[in-house]
Amino acid sequence: MYKLGDIVFTKKNHVCGSNRWKIIRTGVDIKLECLECKRIIMIPSFELDKKVKPILSKKELIIKEEYNKSMGKE
Ligand SMILES: [Zn+2]
Secondary structure (H helix, E strand, C coil), X not given: CCCCCCEEEECCCCCCCCCEEEEXXXXXXXXXXXXXXXXXXXXXXXXXXXXXXXXXXXXXXXXXXXXXXXXXXX
């Protein structure tokens, strides 16, 4: 699922050349703001699933880091 403020990377670049988007609305339709040209697009979430590269959210990165740390202590 997508959360407000998440940054996603699309496989295809936007017309401005950027592929980084910020999620500004979630739900059945997702609203994305291009981080480069600030244009806003709306896309059904199932369509977005196909277009974005899988990335870890900040929270998942932190969890992973904590996990690695705890494993290192063993
Ligand atoms: Zn753009």
